[in-house]
Amino acid sequence: MTNKNEKDRSISEAVDSAINHFGDNREELIPILNHVNRILGYLPSEALEEISKQLKSSRSQLFSVASFYHMLSTKPRGKHVIQFCESAPCHVVGGREVWQTLKEAVNLEEDETSPDGKWSLITTSCLGLCGVGPVIVIDDDAYGNVTPEQIKDILAKYSD
Amino acid sequence: MMKYFRTHVLVCVDPECLSKGAHDILDALNDELVATGLIDEVQVLETSRIGACSLGPEMMVYPEGVHYAGMTVDDIPYIVEEHFLKGRVAQKFILPIKQIKDEELTAPTAKEIRVVLRNCGVIDPENIEDYIAQDGYMALAKVMTEMTADDVINEIKKSGLRGRGGAGFPTYLKWTFTKQEKNDTRFVICNADEGDPGAFMNRRVLESDPHSVIEGMIIAAYAIGARQGYIYCRAEYPIAVKTLNIAIQQAKGLGLLGENIMGTDFSFDLEVRMGAGAFVCGEETALMNSIEGKRGEPRPRPPFPSVKGLWEKPSNINNVETYANVPQIILKGAEWFASMGTEKSKGTKTFAMAGDINHTGLIEVPMGITLREIIFDIGNGIRDNKEFKAIQTGGPMGGCLPKEYLDLPVDYESLVQAGSMMGSGGMIVMDEDTCMVDIARFFMEFTQEESCGKCTPCRVGTKRILDILERICAGHGRQGDIEQLEMLCKEIKQDSLCGLGQGAPNPVESTLKHFRNEYEAHILEKRCPAKVCKALIRYQIIENTCTGCTVCARNCPVNAISGERRQPHSIDPDICIRCGICVQVCNFNAIEIV
Numbered sequence: 001m002t003n004k005n006e007k008d009r010s011i012s013e014a015v016d017s018a019i020n021h022f023g024d025n026r027e028e029l030i031p032i033l034n035h036v037n038r039i040l041g042y043l044p045s046e047a048l049e050e051i052s053k054q055l056k057s058s059r060s061q062l063f064s065v066a067s068f069y070h071m072l073s074t075k076p077r078g079k080h081v082i083q084f085c086e087s088a089p090c091h092v093v094g095g096r097e098v099w100q101t102l103k104e105a106v107n108l109e110e111d112e113t114s115p116d117g118k119w120s121l122i123t124t125s126c127l128g129l130c131g132v133g134p135v136i137v138i139d140d141d142a143y144g145n146v147t148p149e150q151i152k153d154i155l156a157k158y159s160d
Numbered sequence: 161m162m163k164y165f166r167t168h169v170l171v172c173v174d175p176e177c178l179s180k181g182a183h184d185i186l187d188a189l190n191d192e193l194v195a196t197g198l199i200d201e202v203q204v205l206e207t208s209r210i211g212a213c214s215l216g217p218e219m220m221v222y223p224e225g226v227h228y229a230g231m232t233v234d235d236i237p238y239i240v241e242e243h244f245l246k247g248r249v250a251q252k253f254i255l256p257i258k259q260i261k262d263e264e265l266t267a268p269t270a271k272e273i274r275v276v277l278r279n280c281g282v283i284d285p286e287n288i289e290d291y292i293a294q295d296g297y298m299a300l301a302k303v304m305t306e307m308t309a310d311d312v313i314n315e316i317k318k319s320g321l322r323g324r325g326g327a328g329f330p331t332y333l334k335w336t337f338t339k340q341e342k343n344d345t346r347f348v349i350c351n352a353d354e355g356d357p358g359a360f361m362n363r364r365v366l367e368s369d370p371h372s373v374i375e376g377m378i379i380a381a382y383a384i385g386a387r388q389g390y391i392y393c394r395a396e397y398p399i400a401v402k403t404l405n406i407a408i409q410q411a412k413g414l415g416l417l418g419e420n421i422m423g424t425d426f427s428f429d430l431e432v433r434m435g436a437g438a439f440v441c442g443e444e445t446a447l448m449n450s451i452e453g454k455r456g457e458p459r460p461r462p463p464f465p466s467v468k469g470l471w472e473k474p475s476n477i478n479n480v481e482t483y484a485n486v487p488q489i490i491l492k493g494a495e496w497f498a499s500m501g502t503e504k505s506k507g508t509k510t511f512a513m514a515g516d517i518n519h520t521g522l523i524e525v526p527m528g529i530t531l532r533e534i535i536f537d538i539g540n541g542i543r544d545n546k547e548f549k550a551i552q553t554g555g556p557m558g559g560c561l562p563k564e565y566l567d568l569p570v571d572y573e574s575l576v577q578a579g580s581m582m583g584s585g586g587m588i589v590m591d592e593d594t595c596m597v598d599i600a601r602f603f604m605e606f607t608q609e610e611s612c613g614k615c616t617p618c619r620v621g622t623k624r625i626l627d628i629l630e631r632i633c634a635g636h637g638r639q640g641d642i643e644q645l646e647m648l649c650k651e652i653k654q655d656s657l658c659g660l661g662q663g664a665p666n667p668v669e670s671t672l673k674h675f676r677n678e679y680e681a682h683i684l685e686k687r688c689p690a691k692v693c694k695a696l697i698r699y700q701i702i703e704n705t706c707t708g709c710t711v712c713a714r715n716c717p718v719n720a721i722s723g724e725r726r727q728p729h730s731i732d733p734d735i736c737i738r739c740g741i742c743v744q745v746c747n748f749n750a751i752e753i754v
């Protein structure tokens with residue numbers, strides 16, 4: 001019960017802070033969703049409901065937008081989100097091997113979250129860091145020229 | 161009293177260097193300087209790109225002008241002691257820099273010209289005064305004081321500037337169409353949703369010279385009579401968004417944006433809008449839907465954006481690079497701009513070179529340069545002395561051109577005629593080891609994934625093409641597959657609503673045209689000539705070369721290799737998963753792919 005209350009509170013806090021920042025204007029929907037997604041790690045249906053009330057738009061409309069963009073997630077994400085750049089320039093400089101090692105290291109396939117909630121593994125479109133491919137991003141940290149051998153050390157930095 | 165520092169250390173915090181640990185270097189430097197008591201003598205500053213981020217992290221030490229690269233956190237105490245304490249240059253971190261040339265900042269080669277990239281790395285992007293010192297906002301002043309709106313459009317017309325987003329529509333025409341519409345509200349939009357994999361020309365301009373884009377947009381707004389503008393930047397570029405917001409604030413502070421610009425009665429405001437990760441939003445009508453807070457799906461055209469664009473108002477939408485060209489055209493004159501390029505394609509174009517080429521990175525070249533000059537003179541040829549096989553221009557919806565096209569001039573018309581396109585400027589070079597069917601499959605996977613799903617030919621058609629290509633690569637190609645692919649390509653091109661669907665078949669069509677024999681080898685002979693497609697290759701051990709050292713057997717993840725010590729080993733093809741580890745670990749080159 002307490003957990004649920006706490007969750008509801010953090011959801012409404014996230015929504016309020018987004019609306020305070022961007023205003024309750026339908027046109028600001030994408031910045032609002034980005035903001036909430038960033039705070040909560042994903043967009044729980046309770047959050048979409050709250051936003052839909054405040055913006056006076058239907059939930060179906062909100063959901064259609066939330067599900068359209070890659071960076072918005074309607075599924076819970078792990079504590080640390082690993083993004084792997086799957087674009088051609090990274091692919092041709094050894095990305096495939098890095099991806100393989102990464103999947104094995106966290107024991108996840110694309111778009112999966114580990115049962116203990118620590119990791120989510122997703123792919124991202126080109127980050128424009130092509131000069132230092134292959135590139136992976138964990139939370140807000142980008143790692144360039146990644147080799148399969150480095151994966152273990154990089155992941156170890158996120159030990160919490 | 162101002163502090164005096166005997167030494168300044170500039171650490172590059174370009175996103176590429178950050179990805180190689182620049183933040184840790186900064187922390188380590190500061191810690192070490194505190195520990196050695198040098199913190200009051202040596203100042204550490206953050207700076208934009210210095211040169212060779214691919215060897216990063218990198219830093220520059222002044223007044224000596226010593227350029228270090230490739231150090232790790234553990235090397236910092238050594239550098240601090242050697243250089244800052246003992247005054248000796250730490251040679252071992254200087255060496256690698258000489259071995260690489262970074263096209264973005266070293267002096268351009270003879271065939272390059274810097275127009276759009278002229279300020280990149282030269283000025284501090286977060287300081288508007290740096291830009292002003294390079295003649296920044298002089299063009300705007302000229303427009304405000306000496307030119308009418310029609311004068312501006314005329315000058316752009318004479319210059320021959322065409323859209324740098326890829327389609328190459330004459331810029332002055334777009335401006336004229338938007339201006340002609342009878343409406344009190346018009347918008348100016350900048351498309352900074354640079355989504356093509358491997359293309360990061362716009363990111364560089366936005367992060368290193370944001371004011372050139374802003375100035376270009378203000379001039380466009382003046383010419384068409386707009387009061388409000390938007391820069392739509394993709395969320396994958398957080399640093400570009402941050403830099404733009406700083407630049408906009410500074411321009412507002414100096415009265416270059418906002419009410420009564422430069423004391424005239426012209427007012428214009430600018431806002432940055434961020435995407436949320438959708439490739440299709442680079443399409444202009446999808447982009448406008450996204451700004452409005454909707455799904456980024458394209459709208460049917462006509463009506464074109466210049467008639468009914470953002471919120472149904474007349475809107476002029478241009479690419480980052482197009483706007484960045486505008487101030488210089490105004491300042492140096494249309495004739496100067498038109499003196500570069502070919503008859504129909506004027507000026508310069510930036511490209512991002514990637515793939516199997518010696519010098520990857522950004523270049524800026526005059527239109528009309530040949531692919532051969534780009535690849536061999538500027539890019540310094542193919543890596544590892546391999547043979548050139550193909551170049552893909554125009555991003556994931558561009559075509560792959562074989563060596564017969566190396567002397568093709570790079571301009572809008574020639575590229576389209578050859579079955580490719582200019583696109584926003586990504587170029588991927590492929591060597592002899594590339595399987596063209598696999599490449600077509602790879603790009604199809606991308607466009608199929610990024611199809612927004614609004615129209616059926618694109619949504620279903622790209623999936624069908626991908627299914628067939630996957631089947632061919634998996635060794636299950638059938639008679640008639642090629643004909644079916646050709647039919648699908650034609651239909652999707654004809655019947656799709658936006659550029660994504662219309663362009664998606666290009667990689668398939670162009671590889672079918674130029675590398676048909678590779679498709680046939682896959683389908684009819686179940687053979688991958690480039691030895692890439694795993695289902696069609698087999699690893700085997702060359703008996704005479706194998707020494708029986710057992711390294712391969714010990715490293716094989718599925719125990720597919722057997723053999724006695726000091727006896728030739730063998731690979732069981734039924735167990736082998738074609739991971740290639742055995743080839744990597746063999747010291748005697750005793751494993752071949754057949």
